[in-house]
Amino acid sequence: MAGSRVDTLLGYRPLPGIADEMIDPQGKVRPVWQHLLGYLGRQDEQSIADRFATADRYLSDAGVFYRAYGGPGTSERDWPLSHIPVMIAEDEWAKISEGLVQRAELLEHIVGDIYGECRLVRDGLLPPPLVASNPEFLRPIVGLQPSGGHHLHFCSFEIGRGPDGNWWVLADRTQAPSGAGFALENRVATARAFSDLYAEMHVHRLASFFGNFRDTLLNKRRSREERVAVLSPGSANETYFEHAYLARYLGFMLLEGEDLVVVNGKVMVSTVSGLKPVGVLWRRVDASFTDPLELDQNSYIGTPGLVQAARSGSVMMVNGLGSGILETRALLAFLPRICRDVLGEDLKLPSIATWWCGQDAERAHVSAHLDRMVIGPAYSRLPFFDDKGQSVLGASLRDRAKESIAGWLKTEGAKLAGQEAVTLSTTPVWNDGKLAPRPMSLRVFAARTLDGWKIMPGGFARISSGEDAAAIAMQAGGNAADVWIVSEKPVEKTTLLPPDSSFTRNMPGSLPSRAADNLYWLGRYIERAEGTIRILRAWHARYAEAADARTPLLGDVTDYLASLDIEIEPAIPNSLITNIESALYSASRIRDRFSPDGWLALADLAKTAREFNRKVKPGDDATRASTILLRKLAGFAGLVHENMYRFTGWRFLTIGRMLERGLHMTRLLGHMAGEDAPDGTYDMLLEIGDSVMTHRRRYNVATARVTVTDLLALDPLNPRSIFYQLNEIKTEVEHLPNAYVDGQMSPLYREALRLHSTIALMTADTMSPEVYKELEREMEQLSDVLAQTYLN
Amino acid sequence: MLYDVKLKIAYDYDVPASGARHMVRVLPMSIPGRQRLIAGTVSIVPAPEERVDMVDFFGNAVTSVYFRSAHSHSEVNMQARVQVDTQPPGLGLYCRADEIAAELQAVTSIGPDSPHHFVGESPKLRDIPTIAAYARSFYKPDMTVDEIARAICADIFKTFKYDSNATDVDTPAAEAFELKAGVCQDFTHIMTSALRSLGIPAGYVSGYLRTIPPPGKERLEGADAMHAWVRVWAGRDAGWLEFDPTNNIPAGQDHIVVGYGRDYSDVAPIIGVLRSYGGHNNIQSVDVVPV
Secondary structure, eight states, rough: OOEEEOOOOTTTOOOTTBBBSOOOOTSOHHHHHHHHHHHHSSOOOHHHHHHHHHHHHHHOOOOOOEESSSSSOOEEEOOOOOSSOOOEEEHHHHHHHHHHHHHHHHHHHHHHHTTTHHHHHHSSSHHHHHTOOOOOOOOOGGGGGOOOSSSOOOEEEEEEEEEEEEEEEEEEESSSSSEEEHHHHHHHHHHHHHHHHHHHOOOOOSHHHHHHHHHHHHSSSSSSOOEEEEEETTSSSSSSSHHHHHHHHHTTTOGGGGGEEEEETTOOOOOOOOTEEEEEEEEESOOOOOOOOEEEEESSOOOHHHHHHHHHHHSSSOOOOOOGGGGOGGGGGGHHHHHHHHHSSSSOOBBOOOEESHHHHHHHHHHHHHGGGEEEEEOOOOOOOOOTTOEEEEETTTSSSHHHHHHHHHHGGGGGGEEEEEOOEEEEEEEEEEEEEEEEEEEEEEETTTTTEEOOOSEEEOOSSSSSSOSSSSSGGGGGEEEEEESSSSSOOOOOOOOOOGGGOOOOOOOOOHHHHHHHHHHHHHHHHHHHHHHHHHHHHHHHHOOTTTTTTHHHHHHHHHHOOOOOOSSSSSHHHHHHHHHHHHHHTGGGSHHHHHHHHHHHHHHHHHHHHHHHHTHHHHHHHHHHHHHHHHHHHHHHHHHHSSSSHHHHHHHHHHHHHHHHHHHHHHHOOSTOOOOHHHHHHHHHTTHHHHHHHHHHHHOOOHHHHHHIIOOOOOTTHHHHHHHHHHHHHHTTSSSSEETOHHHHHHEEEEEOOOOOTGGGOOOOOOHHHHHHHHHHHHHHHIIIIIOO | OOOEEEEEEEEEEEEEEEEEEEEEESSSBBBBTTEEEEEEEEEEOOOOOEEEEOOTTTTEEEEOOOOOOOOEEEEEEEEEEEEOOOOOOOOOOOBBBBGHHHHHHHHOSSTTTTGGTTTTTTTTBBBHHHHHHHHHHTTTTBBHHHHHHHHHHHHHHSSSSSSSTOOOOOOOOOOOOHEEEEEEEEEEEHHHHHHHHHHHOEEEEEEEESSSSTTTTTTOTTTTTTTEEEEEEOOTOOEEEEEEEETEEEEOTTTTEEEEESHHHHHEEEEEEEEEEEEEEEEEEEEEEOO
């Protein structure tokens, strides 16, 4: 049979002296891997390539990305999926889970003690400097009773298998653990690539873990009025995609610090319908940044007064402010004793051996066993293989004088920790048609539910790009893989959707003001881009014929563009690119409200525009390029029109578009449709206003000032006319929350109505540059009133 | 000594500010054996929509206020009567500089007065190599903490120029150190940083200074606004000592303590966040009169 493989291991050779996930120490394939290995062996090269492509296409269509730092600027990178899942047998996983549940309980005890009675320090189980000199020890939290009774609700653990085959905890994540959403996306992608295999094997599903956690958070609200929200640092964060994804998946609001205000000790979100209470905040922002008043005074992404709200117990923080102290690397050295003291038992899952160099005996030990050590910052919250080069391998210091290292350890001791330099186990990756071993660590997630801690059955495997464990971090080129916990029996299959019988139609929640603001401006930027491109296209089409930019008509249009700060060179001008980037930025801040299709359409528009900006020439080339851009804009507008749910958010987007379109036409006519307009002006205006055919049909005469004005300014049926926009704006404003206050029209509604009637009564012969100027001013004022009413 | 202390801090905004939230630390504290607050009030104008009075981690009195509506003028007024006790003369039980690490290790508390909070980095005082080098020039292992503190205090007084135009409230200590000029806040930061670089716990004290000196004595610098000085931990027996590098004296009967912290950010008289589009002016006046 063509493509069949003789080598049942598909070329896989574990590295000597290193534990391996697939091959046991006796050189045999672990049973849990046999099914996958047999399956892969039956595929030919093409079939494997197709399957991987299916997964990649899913990720790309879903818009999964992560943000890479460093180098020139930051960029969104494709999600680096390693397609071969890591297989772990159910019984082995049960032991890991049991160890992690114990650990989560232990960590809760420790953080409660640090911010509570401080017994661990007093009894000598925890050295005072590890708390008092720790940047994550947040003094304003001392004495705070967390709402819900616990500091910790969602943790993750970085675990790895050491050379002896046992699992070790490498780091605890309690500040704002990331990766759970990515684990879900890895699962969907991998299950699509191997849909048949996934159906045959008994792989534990992830959905019930999330459902359980969601229900728990909803249950922790004190009333149904209260919202549950994911608090994100914003779209510049490397895991922003995940914040938006989880918020959408679980049905929570996605908020940033500026969306929140604290009133009488209660956290409120400002929405277009007013302030609404927030009962639970799933915090993805490091605690220090959450309140510039009581925590980091330099934070621009916080909410003043949040600590006071937490202190008053009105909001449950997931996790409690200050929990980040548990991530301190040197703390690992003290867990075994604390565990025996607090829980009366040994750690079920040991931590990687750690020594804090602030103690004489421990420092001496590190000094004496330098070759086996990794030495790094004691207060670091990152595992040693992932801390951006802050840690050094003791072995690499061998050439330095022994005394100088001893001196370094002594003077800097309290700031340093030594850790055993473990080699992590390897797992197979697909490499050039073969399986190859790569070091990996697992990120495992734990959630506190109404029935205690639950461990996600699976997780997020991080795989090194080479044979060196130091390249596990994705920023360093590492990959991510799905983790399959495999049972011998069929597993429960749940989804997050409730069964049909419990069907209810939920009303969408209130729209946060910031989201409304971004939608409004997205609408305006998109429309502004379209208006600009339409003018440019008409300009270049005429330039292509006349080959002279100084004709009276082209000169006049150039002046008009200049008055809007739009330059005529390059042919696709920089100001247009800035405009499209602004649209993309506004959209990026509300990713949770966008379908991946809408986002991709917009990103594609920006990419094309940037390319054109670099290379398109004036004349025909620019005309063609403009047409392509207009088509892409129409594609985005179509997606919005066809797919976006008609609720408040859509209205703000629409009002933004209509207002900008109205302004565009008002300014254009005000500048160009004067008494002494150059030849060709009215034909050009009709072309810019996309109304050539309509004019021909409606007026039966050659273009004249009056007919063109009538069609482009006052026609209620022409979707490009000024009147049409004001009509639409009036309708949308009427449907916004609080359009009527105490039975009275809101100032905004009154203004929209007034503007609408003003233009309804006008006739074409009365339209003068002064009238247009006045209309423009009033539309700008309408925008100001809208902003004051809803967007602040 | 019995004092009447008055403070007024007033803000004027060019454009009305709204959504202002402030943490105010201006009320003297009671410290057994050092000073006693007999009576004191903090009043805020206009009346804020929310007000919470509490005590922070270091034991300082904090008033937290929230002005929801727009205002173009606001004022903090503090009035207090404080008894400052005569301090017992030092018994000379200061520990030696080379013993300080061992002394520290023997302290197993992390309560507000624990020296452990005052050795590491703090928000405004990261490791500053230039100041560390400066500090080393004063260090001999057999000197007591008290002797080292006095030497640094005297040197700052001698070589640094008191100049309120040289720095502002946000000037980093490293910069003031290069300028060799500044005000009480800068001198306190520099001395604190110097002591910490030697492993000696040191912190920031904010407070008031007697306005008119006793007859025959010179008027002290820093009396017309809130003042700052240094506290130093000299071992378990001696505890905390206070020095005023702006005037090169131990802080004594003329010094009234408002707050203890690791640096200015822990005890700033007013920390505020507000929404405003224009500039603002503020004036501060202090009056400390013996009764």
